Amino acid sequence: MNNKALSNIVATVLIVLLALAAVAIIWSFIKPTLEDAGEEIETQNACLQTQVEIMSCTYTTADPKTATVTARHVSGDIASITAVLSNAEGLATTETMPIFSLGSLTFSIPIGEFVPVTATIAAVIDGNTCNTITPIDCTVA
Numbered sequence: 001m002n003n004k005a006l007s008n009i010v011a012t013v014l015i016v017l018l019a020l021a022a023v024a025i026i027w028s029f030i031k032p033t034l035e036d037a038g039e040e041i042e043t044q045n046a047c048l049q050t051q052v053e054i055m056s057c058t059y060t061t062a063d064p065k066t067a068t069v070t071a072r073h074v075s076g077d078i079a080s081i082t083a084v085l086s087n088a089e090g091l092a093t094t095e096t097m098p099i100f101s102l103g104s105l106t107f108s109i110p111i112g113e114f115v116p117v118t119a120t121i122a123a124v125i126d127g128n129t130c131n132t133i134t135p136i137d138c139t140v141a
Contacts (some may be wrong), residue, residue, distance in 0.1 A: 001078035046132035050076025050123045055104065057085070057119035057138035059111060067138065069107040071121045080124040080131050082109045084132060096124065 051074040059067040059097045069083045093108045093116075120135035 012025050043128045046125045052123050054121045058141040060141050065111050067109045067111050067116050069119050073102050078123040078125050082122050086118045088117050101116045
């Protein structure tokens with residue numbers, strides 16, 4: 001039997017095994033990143049296909065002090081809508097309400113001494129909040 005020929009075969013097999021091991025190690029690092037990126041793209045796509053509108057924002061100055069935000073779910077498959085009220089100092093308070101169908105919904109948010117200046121809304125899809133829409137001014141009811 002030719003030992004030189006056998007030595008070349010063993011060396012080739014070892015090189016192939018090392019290459020396969022290197023590919024497996026690299027794949028173990030790349031796969032989670034690719035999966036996360038895919039999920040993020042799906043969420044962003046769902047956000048782009050969703051349309052919500054803010055219709056009005058009013059608040060009361062008499063007890064109990066509340067803000068009323070009216071929103072409309074126009075299209076898209078969402079779980080809830082988050083309303084964000086901001087005051088003159090830039091502080092914000094939020095309230096999330098589940099959505100069961102297309103159409104209007106009204107948030108009644110207790111505000112205490114918080115005086116809202118603007119309100120905006122954002123769709124919530126699979127626990128991820130989409131970008132908020134352009135805020136509107138709140139007025140005294």
